[in-house]
Amino acid sequence: MRAVTPLLLLFAACGSTASSIKPASYSAQAEFLDPESDDPDKTLTMSDCFTVKPAEGGAIQYKFAFHFPYDHMCEMGGTARLVKPGVWEDASQNDCRLVIENDGKGWTVNDPDNTCRNDWCGARGSIGHSFPLSSAAPWSECGN
Numbered sequence: 001m002r003a004v005t006p007l008l009l010l011f012a013a014c015g016s017t018a019s020s021i022k023p024a025s026y027s028a029q030a031e032f033l034d035p036e037s038d039d040p041d042k043t044l045t046m047s048d049c050f051t052v053k054p055a056e057g058g059a060i061q062y063k064f065a066f067h068f069p070y071d072h073m074c075e076m077g078g079t080a081r082l083v084k085p086g087v088w089e090d091a092s093q094n095d096c097r098l099v100i101e102n103d104g105k106g107w108t109v110n111d112p113d114n115t116c117r118n119d120w121c122g123a124r125g126s127i128g129h130s131f132p133l134s135s136a137a138p139w140s141e142c143g144n
Contacts, residue, residue, distance in 0.1 A: 076120040111126070
């Protein structure tokens with residue numbers, strides 16, 4: 001039993017787990033040239049959003065909405081299971097494998113196999129965004 005205790009402590013110290021996750025919303029501003037304007041310098045500002053909160057069994061519930069030019073966006077939500085400290089994966093939706101990571105400094109949402117983009121994004125959208133923990137705000141639903 002003595003050999004197990006240090007291993008458990010090492011495991012707990014190596015990354016975030018759902019029990020250490022606080023419900024929060026994260027946002028980042030995205031700026032694009034306005035495709036419908038006659039002014040070539042006119043921009044549009046959109047707010048990308050990511051929300052996360054703990055779920056049962058070490059999982060997290062998440063939702064994101066990422067904006068792109070010409071009103072294209074990616075929007076997806078669900079439950080991601082903990083696969084190792086600081087890394088969650090949602091492979092429950094249409095052969096899509098979404099990876100969400102927390103390195104203690106921020107959250108990163110990725111579509112490493114590019115399998116989620118076709119179902120959850122417009123033509124000019126992509127999934128691969130990061131949000132620093134310093135941008136955390138109280139949890140609120142994000143999306144369209």
